[in-house]
Amino acid sequence: MEQPQEEMSFLAHLEILRWHIIRATMVIIAVALLAFFFKTYIFKYIILPHTQGDFPTYQFFCEIGRYFGSETDFCQQKLPLVIQNRTMTGQFSATLWISFWTGLVVGFPYLMYEMWRFISPGLYQKERKMAKGFIGITSILFFVGVLFGYYIIAPLSIHFFATYSVVDGGQMVKNEIDIASYIDMLRSSVISCGLIFELPVVIYFLAKLGIVTADFLRKYRKHAIIVTLILAAIITPPDVASQVIVSIPILILYEVSIFVAKIVQKRQERTKLN
Template identity: 80%
Template sequence: MQQPQQEMSFLNHLEILRWHIIRSIIVVAIVSLLAFFFKSYIFKYIILPHTEGKFPTYQFFCKVGRFFGTETDFCNEKLPLIIQNRTMTGQFSATLWISFWTGVVIGFPYLMYEMWKFVAPGLYDNERRLARGFIGITSLLFLIGVLFGYYIIAPLSIHFFATYSVVEGAEQMIKNEIDIASYIDMLRSSVISCGLIFELPVVIYFLAKLGVVTPSFMRKYRKHAIVLTLLLSAIITPPDVASQVIVSIPILLLYEASIFVAKYVQRKQELN
């Protein structure tokens, strides 16, 4: 097993890191610029469909309700809310932010590639061979998390707050006229936070490599993890039990998968 590449000075590390960051910014900027030119398509088919009853998630829960003989708010043709702009630069700012986050999401695999290229010189040869797997796994987990946030967390949250009223029938007196910035912020936080949460197995892998966590430690505190998961689900979802259960299940599965990851790392270290 060969040793890591020759050590460099702190300033040399900073210089290399600077160029990794610059290349990452350039890629995100290019994708964001392309997204800006396709803003109409992105808003029409990706951002705003959550306000329509024909969104796949709403149709699914509508069919589930009808299967059990109940008619739910998910069956409405349109959510009772109006997206509005109340500032001069509101729509332009919304376009810039959506373009930026589109650049981050689409450019995420390249960001992981640049991060790996920065840390790879300090690893052994056999560890560098994991580069392709690292980029692929982190990108896949992030994509799954983004899709989960887009199709589960975001629609459930938007639907709940759009249909919530302080008094039954109050929608005639109090109309939900939501500022576009608030709407986009909820959509963005749901999607990006889920994308990052789904990186848990990768985080555990590196913590296990550093000896910070072990499989026995994670099994010992499994009950605590369940409580924290329920709390996290309560924070990122609407305050109803069904939504919290739907969100907590994949997070708990990720935790169990992370235990196997930590066990794999521990076994590899024992063999070496």
């Protein structure tokens, strides 16, 4: 019978893990340094466009409103907010953080590659052949989540809080947002969605370990819906439309996870029979 590679000591595993982490970190740092060099382009065309009324998401919802005969706040030429820096090192710190997160996002496939290289020696030959599929699927899901966060969650959140005012018209209390606060909202929206979209991958490994099954996921589907709505309420502005928009892909991912768990269970049953 085919066996995984020979077992190693705990310290040997730690040493191997250390080098995987070092290599992944070096790649992330290299991309971060490159991002720092192109900071002007990144801030102008990726970070700050959410403050402009011509951002694609705003235009899309504006056209939907016009289709139904109403002029919404999404049709504004510019959001009623000012991005400002109030500390001596604020802009430099913002550049460092954006460079780091850019390195992490762009370097994510290589991070998954190093992770797979660490765990693959403990797997069977057939399972190790899935390396390319694992790296590809996790990367695609992550980038789709990042794009969803960038084009849906982030603009909806930024637009809501930029246009919200305790006084009608917003003349008495103006939204002058610190650059660190703005970047934190953008970052949390994008990265959190990227991680949430990894749900099928997480379920795959949990199913492989026998922790969850397709029947278990079906049984607690109603509970998952409630958790999804709570999660959507946390990461989106407090309006029903935004929460529904966020809930739909998460629920789809949950159904995909059930399908993934079912496939894993069938494969394990087939292996036992053989």
